[in-house]
Amino acid sequence: MPSSGSTIPLSKLPLGQQGIVRELRSNSRARRRLLDLGLVVDTIVEAVCQSPSGDPKAYQIRGTVIALRAEEAASVIIERTES
Amino acid sequence: MRFRGDGLGGSSSLVGRVAPDELIIALAGNPNTGKSTVFNQLTGLKQHTGNWPGKTVAVAHGRFEYQGRKFRLVDLPGTYSLSASSVEEEVARDFICSGLAKAIVVVTDATCLERNLNLVLQILEITRRVIVCVNLLDEAERKHIQVDLNQLSSILGVPVVGTCAREGKGLEDLRAAIHHMALGTEDASPLQINYTQPIETALAMLTPILASRDKNGLPVRWRALRLLMEDSETAGDELDEDLRLVLSQAYHLLQEHNLAGDRLHDSIVSSLVHTAEHIAKSAVTVTKRDYDYRDRSIDRIVTSRHLGIPIMLGLLALVFWLTLKGANYPSRVLFATFSYIEEKLTSFITTRGWPQFIHGFLVLGVYRTVAWVVAVMLPPMAIFFPLFTFLEDLGYLPRIAFNLDNYFKRACAHGKQAMSMCMGFGCNAAGVTACRIIESPRERMIAILTNNFVPCNGRFPLLITLASIFFVAGNAGSGIVPALVLVGLIVLSIFTTLFISKLLSHTILKGLPSAFTLELPPYRRPQVGRILVRSLLDRTLFILGRAVAVAAPAGAIVWILANNSVAGRTLLQHLASWLEPFARLIGLDGYILLAFMLALPANEIVIPIVLMSYTQTGALFELDSLLELRNLLVQNGWTWVTALCTILFSLNHWPCGTTLLTIRQETQSWRWTALSFLLPAATGIGLCFLVAQASHLLGLI
Structure with missing residues (x-):
């Protein structure tokens, strides 16, 4: 899967698009929870749907769909993939 | 606390x-x-x-x-x-x-x-x-x-x-x-996770010293890992001088490789996740790439910008309609059965020649109240809970939380509060228990304190009856209209919940919204079989049991109040006239306010107590037609403002006895329980006061 090279926060990933986790910018507790969800570096994520108000959004992470609020998803830095 | x-x-x-x-x-x-x-x-x-x-x-x-x-x-x-x-x-x-x-x-x-x-x-x-x-x-x-x-x-x-x-x-x-x-007949040799080289070296430094100190047979490697992650407590290892020395050497090594704090944790979790990924790759075959296509398509519809909320309200209306419609007939059968038993009880007591007050107290007081509560509560709960569990089993509830999270976030509360709130439609006590799914203590407390702002099954009959006879043109006693009226009132109660949640977040339960992670599980075919039915009966009968336990003493008290006179008036009349001035201020009358107080054990008995007071029969009874009911209420001075204030007060007053006890159990605190009582009561009094005074000032009645 070729990647575009530029990074964006996960919260900015358009629906139906995929990206690869490059960095987590939160710390301690919040970071651990994201890691426990399987959001480690090099993980492929896809934005699958959003709530009627646009936030939270749901992401496909390692075979499970997890909803994250924008401010949390913003701490996950991803690289867009051209799938 | x-x-x-x-x-x-x-x-x-x-x-x-x-x-x-x-x-x-x-x-x-x-x-x-x-x-x-x-x-x-x-x-x-x-x-x-x-x-x-x-x-x-x-x-x-x-x-x-x-x-x-x-x-x-x-x-x-x-x-x-x-x-x-x-x-x-x-x-x-x-x-x-x-x-x-x-x-x-x-x-x-x-x-x-x-x-x-x-x-x-x-x-x-x-x-x-x-x-x-x-x-x-x-x-x-x-x-x-x-x-x-x-x-x-x-x-x-x-x-x-x-x-x-x-x-x-x-x-x-x-x-x-x-x-x-x-029975220990097999000795497994489980997979060992390989961490990155510096971590492995650090572990190797710690294992010899830990191996010499056995801790409940916990593996040495795991204890070493806990120590590196600064969690010596879990592993149970005492940090004496020897261990401290080795540990500081290990830390030093990790620091050289830039693996301190969060980075160490990251590296350990990454190794676990990647090991899981490798195992899954070699043991799992996916022959169809878009295997979750169906789930994603459903999700796109039920969470869509324009349809998400309407579908949710539509399902809610459908559940209420089925509950109201379906509960009608079994309720009648139960009423008939209970009055048959009452006749038998009465004749049993009269043939024994027992004093009249024993019959009055036991049969007209205790028995009738319990019978009323069972006949009114059981059928709707036995329908509502299976329907609710059906949606729960299907996996729809997390989608409700997903749809509503943003509103709860703005109220500085948790999206999962939407799920405990939905449970509250069935029974607020069950809703309070359901707040356990919220991890953050602050947000969990908000959810507990505000659960009572949404009406439970026990309040539906009052809401529907009064709304139908005072606000819906024609006789709307059946069909979809009452369900829609109810949905309207529920939307109102959700707004109140959000408002009060926000208020709490900015006053006594200050804090930022905690992180929200919610899994949207795959949709599953609900289990309509034996387990479902049994677990539902458990839920329904459990709540009913508690309701009966509080209804019995309430029935006794009401009967005593209605059948003992001082200075030519019953105690009930004395109490009502004492409450009258205050009740008038908030658009009610003394009897209505008293009924809400006496109905502390179960919300179902508010209307029956009001009717009993007006007709002075001294015991609960049932009216057959809505028109008859309307006439009786109007004769006793009711206007549409009285009906509106009674509806608002029903939506916002103190929780019932069962719910209060549950709140006490969940919070382990009488102070929070007292607050959960005062908060909706103050809200209801305030709202009713505004409505009553405004309508007077504007000359609407």
Whole structure:
């Protein structure tokens, strides 16, 4: 899967698009929870749907769909993939 | 003030009393893996199983026998990890570390094995007495996902059993595997996770010194890992001088490789996740790439910008309509049955020649109130709860939380509060208990304190009856109109909930919204079978039992008040006239306010007590037609403002006795319980005062 090279926060990933986790910018507790969800570096994520108000959004992470609020998803830095 | 009083601490208390010949088996697993179904199948114990993340906070346990041996099965809270970032994870980890269990069955979901393996690997680090149960194989097959159980077993180095717990398939193999492992006839050699080189070196530095100090048989490697992660408490190792020295050398080494603090944690978790990924790659085959196409399509519709909220309200209206429609007939049958029994009781007492007041107190007071509560409450609950559980089982509730989260976030509350709120439509006491799914103590308290702002089943009849006879043109006693009226009132109550939540967040429960992570589980075919019916009856009968327990004394008190006179007027009249001036200020009258007070045990009896007071019959009764009811109320001075204020007061007043006791139990505090009483009461009084005074000033009546 070729990647575009530029990074964006996960919260900015358009629906139906995929990206690869490059960095987590939160710390301690919040970071651990994201890691426990399987959001480690090099993980492929896809934005699958959003709530009627646009936030939270749901992401496909390692075979499970997890909803994250924008401010949390913003701490996950991803690289867009051209799938 | 304590937030949590579940008594989860202390591993031994989780198991209950264990007979000496019982072997303890623990059941672990991620939420939504059908763990509770496996538990029910093994033990035959009734436990509610829902497609609801984090359901099992209270730990259930049950017994089963296999080949003459007795087993005690402990259902640990569903968790994704053992990193102890929540109470559930702590409970699960402490129990696994306690060494009490002869075997730990880790239930996994075949449709997303990779994620589930993360927990399996973490448990394998603590104990080798692990059996992996790959559940939901039928779901996986439907999604064209194949799991090679033999391959998985040989990689993990522990027994792997495939099951479809809902169909009861594979349970016999699971029992056999548990029996086999618990009796210790097999020595497993589980997979060891390889961490990055610096971490491995640091571990190697610590293991010799730890090996010389045994701690409850916990593996040396795992204890070393805990020490590196600055969690010496869990491993139980005392940090004496020798250990400190080695540990500081190990830290130094890690720092040289830029692996301190969060980075060390990242690296450890990454190794686990990547190991899980590799295992899944070699044991799982997905023959259809878009296996979750159907789920995603449904999600796009039920969470869409324009349809998400309307679909939600539509489903709500449908559930209410079915409840109201369906409860009608069985309620009548129950009323008829109870009045038949009452006749028998009456003739029994009269033939004995017992004094009149005994008959009045027992039959007209206690018996009639209890009968009324059962006849009015049982049918709607027996319909509402199955319908609700149907949506729960289907996996729809997390979508409601997803849709509404943004509103709750703006109120500085948690999206999962939407789920406990929905449960509150059935029964506020059940709703308060359901608040356990909210991890953050602050947000959990907000959810508990505001649960009563949404009306429960017990308040529906009043809301619908008054709304129908005063605000709906024509006689709208049946059909879809009452359901829609109810939905309107419920939308209002949701706004109140959000407003009060926000108020609490900015005053006594200050704080920022905590992180929100919610799994949207795959949609599942609801289990309409035996387990569902049984667990529902449990839920319904449990609440009904408590309601009856409080209704009986209430009936007695009402009867005494209505049948004892001082200075030519009954006590009920005295109390009502004493309340009258205040009640008038808020648009009610003394009898209505008194009825709300006397109905503390159960909201259902508000209208009956009001009618009883107006007609002075001294006992509960039932009116046949809505028109008759309207006439009676109008004769006693009711206007549409009275009806509106009564509706508003019903939506916003103190919680019922059962709910108050539940709040006390959940918060372990009388002060929070008192607040949960005062908050809606003040809201209701304030709202009714505004409506009553405004309508007077504007000359609307």
